[in-house]
Amino acid sequence: VLRDVSDQKAYEQGIEAQNERLTEFAGIVSHDLRNPLGVVEARLELAQQECETEHLDEASDALDRSQALIDDLLTLAQEGERVAELEPVALSDVIEQCWDGVETDHATLEVEEMPVINADRSRLRQLFENLYRNAVEHSGSNVTVRAGAMDNGFYVADTGPGIPESERAAVFEAGYSHKKEGTGFGLRIVEQVADAHDWDVAVTESAQEGARFEITGVKTVN
Incomplete structure (x- = not known):
């Protein structure tokens, strides 16, 4: 029985460590992706001021979706985490x-x-x-x-x-x-x-x- 409890504890600690690494990885990826996307967004806004074309509008929509994906992926990295304080x-x-x-x-x-x-x-x-x-x-x-x-x-x-x-x-x-x-x-x-x-x-x-x-x-x- 003691061994079963010990194995379960080790398993839970392993899952917790894995979740922490996943959250850290998602945070790093999110940060590194946001920087170049921010540059693209700024350049795109300047381009839209200089000319009007549906191609730029489509590019802007794609950029918005990319940023939404980053937000959602970062949130999903919390999967399995119980709320700490109610x-x-x-x-x-x-x-x-x-x-x-x-x-x-x-x-x-x-x-x-x-x-x-x-x-x-x-x-x-x-x-x-x-x-x-x-x-x-x-x-x-x-x-x-x-x-x-x-x-x-x-x-x-x-x-x-x-x-x-x-x-x-x-x-x-x-x-x-x-x-x-x-x-x-x-x-x-x-x-x-x-x-x-x-x-x-x-x-x-x-x-x-x-x-x-x-x-x-x-x-x-x-």
Whole structure:
């Protein structure tokens, strides 16, 4: 029995060390990639001031996607990390703050009365921001997004086309996307944040036949 416990401890320490190396590597790669991309962005802005062509617009879109990929890959490097410290977080505040921080065009946000929960505020922001981006990217700029409370958690639903039942299990896989401009990592990050809190996340159909993401196993603050 002692040997089994020792082997398990060694295995856990090995996984922890591996995760630390992966996070460090992702940080270095992210830093080294951002520098040349920053130069490209500055030069591209100067070129756009001197001439107008759709080729420069397409280059700018590709640059934006590259930067989004770096952000998502750096976030995914945290996979497997449990949240270190939890604090009381007012869900309604985080929901609205995240909405203001995401490009939502003409989309509308509706928020029900929400509880205070125990969570890592920074990681929770990642969850909501990626759910919002997913709704706007796949449902259009006029989509309505609704956030509400459940008995043991909360949900985020939209009025978009929804996700076919046959594809719902695959949406949380890294690289899954129907949009060429999408990175395919957004919903994987959502699942990762939920896992880090020991929550569960599932996708179903909203009342308006759009997508509804339900996060359960959430502990509220009395």
